[in-house]
Amino acid sequence: MIDIAGLAKLYGSFVAVNDLSFTVQPGEVLGLVGPNGAGKTSTLRCIAGIIPPTRGSILINGCDLLHNPIGAKAQLAFFPDEPKLFDYLTVWQHLVFIARIYQVGDYEARGTALLEELELTEKRDALPAELSRGMKQKLAIACGLLHSPKAMYFDEPLTGLDPLGIRKMKTTITQRAREGGAIILSSHLLHLVEEICTHLLILKGGKMIAHGSMAEITRQFSTQSDSSLEDIFFRATDDTVANPTPPPLP
Amino acid sequence: MISALLYLQLNSVRNRLGARFKRLKKPKYLAGAVLGAMYFIFYFSFLVHSASPDGSASPPGMPASFNAMGAENLGALLLFVVVALGWILPNQRAALAFSEAEIAFLFPAPITRRGLIQFKLIRSQFAIFFSILFLTLVWGRWRQGGHVWISLVGWWVILSTLNLHNLAGSFARTILLDRGLTNRWRRVLIIGLLVAVGAFVIQGWPTPPDWLEGGPAILAWLKEGLSTGLTPYLLYPFRLVVRPYLAPDAWSFLLALGPAVAILALHYYLVIRADVAFEEASIEYSRKVATRIETMRQRQGGVITPTKARRSPFKLKPTGLPAIAFLWKNLILAGSFFSVRTLMICGWLVIIGFTAVGPSQHHGPGQSVFGALSLLLLVASVFVGPILLRADFRSDLPNAEMLMLYPLPGWQVVLGEVLAPVTIITVVQWLLIAVAVITISTGNDPVWILPFKIVVAVATGVFMPTINLAMLLIPNAVALLLPSWVRFDKNAPRGFENFGQNIILAIGTLLVMLGILLPAGLVFAAVLVVGKWLLGTNAAVLLAALSGAAVILGEAATAIYFLGMAFERFDVSGEMVN
Numbered sequence: 001m002i003d004i005a006g007l008a009k010l011y012g013s014f015v016a017v018n019d020l021s022f023t024v025q026p027g028e029v030l031g032l033v034g035p036n037g038a039g040k041t042s043t044l045r046c047i048a049g050i051i052p053p054t055r056g057s058i059l060i061n062g063c064d065l066l067h068n069p070i071g072a073k074a075q076l077a078f079f080p081d082e083p084k085l086f087d088y089l090t091v092w093q094h095l096v097f098i099a100r101i102y103q104v105g106d107y108e109a110r111g112t113a114l115l116e117e118l119e120l121t122e123k124r125d126a127l128p129a130e131l132s133r134g135m136k137q138k139l140a141i142a143c144g145l146l147h148s149p150k151a152m153y154f155d156e157p158l159t160g161l162d163p164l165g166i167r168k169m170k171t172t173i174t175q176r177a178r179e180g181g182a183i184i185l186s187s188h189l190l191h192l193v194e195e196i197c198t199h200l201l202i203l204k205g206g207k208m209i210a211h212g213s214m215a216e217i218t219r220q221f222s223t224q225s226d227s228s229l230e231d232i233f234f235r236a237t238d239d240t241v242a243n244p245t246p247p248p249l250p
Numbered sequence: 251m252i253s254a255l256l257y258l259q260l261n262s263v264r265n266r267l268g269a270r271f272k273r274l275k276k277p278k279y280l281a282g283a284v285l286g287a288m289y290f291i292f293y294f295s296f297l298v299h300s301a302s303p304d305g306s307a308s309p310p311g312m313p314a315s316f317n318a319m320g321a322e323n324l325g326a327l328l329l330f331v332v333v334a335l336g337w338i339l340p341n342q343r344a345a346l347a348f349s350e351a352e353i354a355f356l357f358p359a360p361i362t363r364r365g366l367i368q369f370k371l372i373r374s375q376f377a378i379f380f381s382i383l384f385l386t387l388v389w390g391r392w393r394q395g396g397h398v399w400i401s402l403v404g405w406w407v408i409l410s411t412l413n414l415h416n417l418a419g420s421f422a423r424t425i426l427l428d429r430g431l432t433n434r435w436r437r438v439l440i441i442g443l444l445v446a447v448g449a450f451v452i453q454g455w456p457t458p459p460d461w462l463e464g465g466p467a468i469l470a471w472l473k474e475g476l477s478t479g480l481t482p483y484l485l486y487p488f489r490l491v492v493r494p495y496l497a498p499d500a501w502s503f504l505l506a507l508g509p510a511v512a513i514l515a516l517h518y519y520l521v522i523r524a525d526v527a528f529e530e531a532s533i534e535y536s537r538k539v540a541t542r543i544e545t546m547r548q549r550q551g552g553v554i555t556p557t558k559a560r561r562s563p564f565k566l567k568p569t570g571l572p573a574i575a576f577l578w579k580n581l582i583l584a585g586s587f588f589s590v591r592t593l594m595i596c597g598w599l600v601i602i603g604f605t606a607v608g609p610s611q612h613h614g615p616g617q618s619v620f621g622a623l624s625l626l627l628l629v630a631s632v633f634v635g636p637i638l639l640r641a642d643f644r645s646d647l648p649n650a651e652m653l654m655l656y657p658l659p660g661w662q663v664v665l666g667e668v669l670a671p672v673t674i675i676t677v678v679q680w681l682l683i684a685v686a687v688i689t690i691s692t693g694n695d696p697v698w699i700l701p702f703k704i705v706v707a708v709a710t711g712v713f714m715p716t717i718n719l720a721m722l723l724i725p726n727a728v729a730l731l732l733p734s735w736v737r738f739d740k741n742a743p744r745g746f747e748n749f750g751q752n753i754i755l756a757i758g759t760l761l762v763m764l765g766i767l768l769p770a771g772l773v774f775a776a777v778l779v780v781g782k783w784l785l786g787t788n789a790a791v792l793l794a795a796l797s798g799a800a801v802i803l804g805e806a807a808t809a810i811y812f813l814g815m816a817f818e819r820f821d822v823s824g825e826m827v828n
Contacts, residue, residue: 045651045822048655049654049655050651050654050655050822051654051821051822052819052821069657069818070657070658070659071657072657073655073656073657074657077655078655080651084649084651084652086579086583086649088560088582088583089579089582090559093559093562093579093582096562096566096568096578097566097575097578097579099568100566100567100568100569100570100572100574100575100578101572101575101656101657101658102656102657103568103569103572104568105568105569106568107568125559126559127558127559
């Protein structure tokens with residue numbers, strides 16, 4: 001579904017992403033983790049078609065994003081950490097606009113169902129300024145899901161959400177995966193990644209440190225059977241020696 | 251402690267300037283900076299050398315009939331008015347303007363209230379320094395060889411005293427509010443006092459001249475009045491403050507400086523000794539300023555971010571040309587002012603105006619003036635419209651990340667982005683053309699003139715959308731190809747380089763416009779000449795207009811195609827905003 005090969009992104013002489021290759025199959029949720037500056041957001045933006053990669057190929061459901069960007073983009077959705085909305089369009093007007101862009105003929109039924117699912121029905125005629133941070137996030141998700149994308153990228157999806165919003169967001173992500181979506185989720189919240197991801201890709205300095213199913217990664221990096229993802233992450237990124245786990249508070 | 255605050259201020263200025271100079275390494279900023287600097291040098295050298303000293307005894311900036319005493323009185327009066335307004339108009343408690351970062355760092359720090367006030371005073375000196383330079387330059391004092399420093403110090407005394415006085419006034423206002431004197435009562439008391447004193451003083455003044463006698467007579471009356479009776483004594487403190495600036499020579503200046511500095515020092519003493527709680531009001535003030543800045547940053551395309559949902563201009567179907575979605579979206583952005591209902595109201599206003607200007611049955615000269623005004627607005631709209639209406643890439647490019655996600659060819663996005671302003675400007679222009687056709691008349695037109703007027707109107711109406719499209723493609727091309735030259739953020743810092751860039755862009759726009767219009771004009775002329783010979787005037791005009799418009803449309807279509815390619819290659823990770 002999502003097939004990345006030899007992806008590289010350079011900003012001048014700075015290498016943000018270096019020779020990255022991986023695939024995400026339908027139903028899989030790939031957790032993209034790494035320390036700050038690892039190249040997670042650059043990777044997501046490249047494979048979403050927002051910024052051009054310096055090298056590599058990106059296939060979305062068989063469509064080459066570089067040679068057939070329209071076909072590829074029609075099948076994906078990107079949810080940035082900060083929801084990007086038009087200040088002057090209401091919730092429903094956002095959906096109407098997106099429907100025309102993606103040519104979603106039955107948008108009224110789909111949009112109504114999405115607003116219902118995301119609990120935005122009462123805010124149908126509200127402007128983004130009238131929405132809370134979580135509601136804005138939900139609106140961005142409604143816009144992204146309106147055209148039923150096959151590939152979805154979430155960049156720090158839990159930022160600014162309340163506990164209920166967090167639970168809803170997790171449900172939304174796992175539900176789309178169960179429906180056959182291929183999902184990439186970038187986050188620093190390792191417990192979230194551990195909870196909902198089926199696969200893991202650890203990046204550091206633009207390079208892939210580890211990639212595989214959660215079980216494979218656990219086998220590769222853990223010394224004990226009950227190692228947490230946090231332990232695995234620090235071991236993989238080689239920070240355990242410098243920063244040992246602090247003792248528990250009394 | 252004050253040294254730490256000074257360190258903060260000096261380093262802030264130095265780093266800000268450093269960042270600006272660092273930008274000049276890039277040719278696009280350097281070119282703008284050189285041109286901008288040249289413009290300012292040329293402009294100010296013109297100010298300095300434009301007029302030689304006139305040799306009159308009048309102090310700078312004063313009417314020729316004013317001698318030193320008259321000028322001093324007039325200056326004192328102006329200062330008095332400024333000070334009086336400062337006591338009447340403001341209604342807030344003392345609030346020293348701090349940035350949110352300053353509040354976060356300085357307010358919890360072990361700094362006394364007095365220390366914070368001193369910090370504010372030192373910082374205000376930076377602004378005063380640039381102000382006195384500018385005022386000395388503009389007031390032409392530079393050309394009065396050797397007396398530049400009198401002007402500089404004179405202005406410094408005036409502005410610093412005013413600054414301290416306003417601060418002291420805000421402290422006094424706070425104390426009065428704390429003691430139960432509301433703003434309303436304070437205003438009533440001050441205005442009452444001013445009216446009472448003014449009424450008493452003005453009795454001794456000479457009889458005022460007829461206003462119709464003009465400015466010189468009024469100035470002469472003012473000059474005489476200001477030096478009559480109690481007035482000069484009431485204005486005495488203000489005269490002391492302006493006297494150094496008006497001093498004709500070094501000795502007079504030194505004599506005048508002592509009392510003026512004494513007043514300044516008194517203000518400083520009062521301000522620094524005041525123990526007024528300004529912290530809470532300052533926090534509120536800084537929050538308001540931050541909100542205002544944020545609002546300005548969120549302004550989209552010159553249109554303020556709405557607080558009320560706007561109705562859709564038309565029903566947008568989910569299928570069809572996706573570019574229309576941008577037209578729909580940007581018409582909502584442009585706001586309710588450009589709705590069909592508003593246009594109908596405008597139409598009615600035009601009709602009402604038309605009937606009001608002249609008799610309804612006959613064309614009068616007033617109506618023709620109305621028509622000429624419409625034509626003038628029509629021409630102006632071609633140039634001003636694309637500047638005012640920015641509901642296109644200039645408002646959407648900060649959302650480039652979102653636009654890049656859409657599964658659309660670049661040309662659709664470019665076309666969609668410019669459609670809304672083209673539509674709005676064109677509809678307004680068609681309205682103006684209609685008004686011009688109805689109103690422009692000699693009152694005794696021959697029979698053939700009406701069909702000819704209609705033909706010219708239709709021809710102009712055909713031309714306008716294509717011209718608007720071409721005109722709007724220019725700034726949108728700049729936004730796409732040279733994004734760092736476009737001010738997406740109205741709050742972004744300005745400088746020589748931005749000013750120079752604007753000059754270059756204006757010249758470039760003019761050249762591109764000529765390049766677009768020239769082929770169309772040639773085709774129009776050729777078709778008109780041949781068509782007139784073959785088909786007659788009216789048909790030729792229509793055919794020529796259609797041909798010319800087709801040429802511009804072809805040019806615009808080519809530009810949209812290439813700009814679409816540029817959009818597809820647009821790298822949002824590169825430098826976009828200044």
